[in-house]
Every structure is written in structure tokens, then in C-alpha cells.
Amino acid sequence: MTAKDEMTFDSLPAGPRDGVGRHAVVVGGGLAGITTALVLAERGWAVTLAEARPRLGGRATSYRRGELTVDNGQHVFLRCCTAYRGLLARLGAGPETGLTHLQQKLDIPLKSAVDATTTRLRRNRMPAPLHLALSLGGYRLLPLRDRARLAGPALALRFTDPADPDVDQQGFGPFLRKHGQSKAAVDRLWSVISTATLNINADDASLALAAKVFRTGLLEHADGSDLGYAKVPLGQIHDELARKALGAAGVTVLDSTKVEPLAAGNDLSVTVTDRSGQRTRLNADAVILAVPHDAAATLLPQPHPTGFSRLGHSPILNIHVRYDRPVMDEPFLAAVDSPAQWIFDRTAASGVGGPPGSYLAITVSAADELADTPTRDLAVLFEAELGRLLPKARDARVEEIFVTREQHATFRQERGSAALRPGPRTAVPGVYLAGAWTATGWPDTMESAVRSGINAARLVVDQTTGEG
């Protein structure tokens, strides 16, 4: 991570509470909206946050299913996600609280479902990029000749500018092949990381976003990719703790409240409909649309350029499996040669409470081919995959399998997508954009969502104090 890249939650320049007397309406209670609301409230603004659903957290949240609290999808973050980690700290959910975990040193166990070969991707104490050299030299999922060629693309990625529009027009897969990578190297190493972070297959993925991931996460700083995840349901952090922090900051949270498309005209106002159907008009000095790109396109007063609606969507599936006993020895596993890409043991984090039963969540990113497969077929497929990958699962009894499908998990992070991502400014005075899909330079992630919220709040502050 370069110094320029580092963004902390309170990186707005310290200044007076210059928003006093002004009202902002933030639309959308995902991480982007929560961040925008907190930052503006801290600058003295009166803030109303309107969220259509009953819960905050947007695409990173939880729901109840019997005794389980289920995340809509397993989420991980990296040490280089400075803005998201700052939000966690602000909400009282940093690793020191026990609500989240951040590895001291990157350590990912990997296993092939075909031949049961196992290996680990872990760093040592050497500075980047030597921190991974030993691990990649012993990467047993690849033959020696493939391991010897890994340095080529790694070096080339270090000199690939993620902000260069020409780079964004290229695919990651062709780049890897140009640098001598075999199909095995793409499938068994590079894609394990790129598919999980970009939610698209390597051939279609934007080289610019792949370069961002590998440079910032793995190649520039030795500790950038130490892996983090929530040890409690996401909703406990992104809904319950977020509400507490917003309340303490003086933000009015209206959940189950849908914002209607903004009307064109000189008056900046927002009409909301609550769960009882009651419509209310809120006058505002600033409106921040922290909603997905397709929702932003319908909410902006028309006519307005909405080229960003071409960003499209990529699905993620999570297959949730409950066993009658523990079946994993590690908190998570990355699988290769399998549709089960990442497997997390969520037993302790979900309310099941531990043995005798256990609960696993399997993540399938870039799930275009499986997105509409019936649950019963997915259950057969993934029970068999878990049997291939986890010896203890072969004798265990499956008590329940269910699936969460997020058809719009992220935008399609394909070549050419960077040009479609707008900044926080719109053509309508007083109306701003936030959301993980906006132009943060990061993939559609929690980090991007928080950064977008900070960017939008910064522009609101600058424009109302005459600096923007």
C-alpha cells in the first residue's frame, strides 16, 4: 500500500463543525451510507439515514434462521483494508474486541479436491516481495517448472499501473498467459485469489483491478494480505453496533424506509415511504445516494447520465451445511479443482455454539453457471465436494443444507469497467454518489464501500465550505 493509498476512517482534514445548521439525507444503510453518515455527523451536520430494509449493513449483513444467525455471504478483509478496519475500530469491533480476527501473518491452507494435495500460502518475516518466496517455492499444488515461472507476472504486476485506462482494457487471464503461466498456475494459484476478490473469472477480469489486488495486497507490503474475518454474525457489527455508533453521533436512522426517485427542480428534498406506507418529505442541503448502481440510476433526477448502469452484476453463492459433528481442523480452507472455492467453519460465529454440531459456509464467487441451479442439486454437488475435501465429513451426518444466492453481489469487474465508475460528484447540485461501485480504485468490497463514503463526505464538506 502506498502512502497515497492509505485511508483511515477519520482522514477528513480536521476542521470546525462547519456543518452545523445543515441537513444531509443519506440514502442506503450499507457500509458506504453508514460511513458517510458518521463522517458528516462528526462535522456537525444533522444527518438522516434512510434504509429500505429493516437491517443496516446492506450486502454485508445477517439474518435469523432458526437457532442460526446466517451471514448473507462469508466476508473477509485484509490488513491493507485500512478504511474498513478504521470503521471496525469506530464501531468497537476491531480484532482486540474479539468480534473480528486478523491474522498476525498471512496463512492460507489450500487443498485439491482431485488429488488431495495440500499446501499453505503463508508469509515469512522477510520484506515484500520476498515474504512469499519460500511459500511459493514450496507450493505443492504446482509442479516445479510452474513455480519457477511465478516471479515473472509478480514482477510485471508490480509495474502495472491500476489507474491506467489502457491497463483496464486488458484481461487478467491473457496477461498471465503472456507471462508464461500454465493453466494449472492460473487455476491453482492466481485464480484462487483473483476470483475471490474480483468475483469474475480471470480471463474476463480487469487487469487494472487484478493489479490493484495483487500490488496492494501481496506485493508492496509484506503484511498487506494478512486475512481478517468476523467472529460474530456480520449483522452484530454492521447493524447493531453501527446503529449504536450512528445514534451516539446524533444520526436519525429510518429503517424499512424507501426513498423515492428525486424530483428535478431547485428544491433539494427527498420523499420517503415508511413500512406503514406513510410518505414524508425531508428537506436537505445535501443528498448522498449510497445505493447500488442500478438503484442510483433510478433515484437521480432525470435526465442524468447513467452510463454506470452498464456496470452489470456478478453473483456469489453461499452453500451452508450443518453437520452432526465437527468436520474441519482449520478455521477455513481454500479449495482448488473444486466448485467449492472457500470453506469457512462458522460454528462458533453463528449461534450454534459449537460441538456436537458444526456449521460450514462455502463461498462460490463468479457463480454465473450455478446461480440458478436448484438447491437440491447444489446440495448433492457440495455434499460430495465436502466429502472429497474434508475426510471427517465422510462419516458425519448432514443435518441441513441451504443456499444464499446474491445475484447482484458485486458489479461485473471486467475489462473496461473502470471507465464506467463515477466519482462522488453528480450533475445535480447538492446530490452525491457513494457505494463500493463508485470510482475508489478498489474492487467492489467493504473497503471500497467505506472509502466511497469518506470520499462523498469529503466532497460534501468541501463544497459546502466553498473549497470544492
Ligand SMILES: Cc1cc2nc3c(=O)[nH]c(=O)nc-3n(C[C@H](O)[C@H](O)[C@H](O)COP(=O)(O)OP(=O)(O)OC[C@H]3O[C@@H](n4cnc5c(N)ncnc54)[C@H](O)[C@@H]3O)c2cc1C
Ligand atoms: C455474498 C457476498 C460476499 C461478499 N464477500 C466480500 C468479501 O469477502 N469481502 C469484501 O470486502 N466484500 C465482499 N462483498 C462485497 C461487499 O459486501 C460490498 O462491496 C459492500 O457491502 C457494498 O456496500 P455498499 O454500502 O456500497 O452497498 P450496499 O451494501 O448494497 O448498500 C446499499 C443499501 O442501499 C439500500 N437501498 C437501495 N435502494 C434504496 C432506496 N430507494 N431507499 C433506501 N435504501 C435503499 C439497500 O437496501 C442497501 O442496504 C461480498 C458481497 C456479497 C453479496
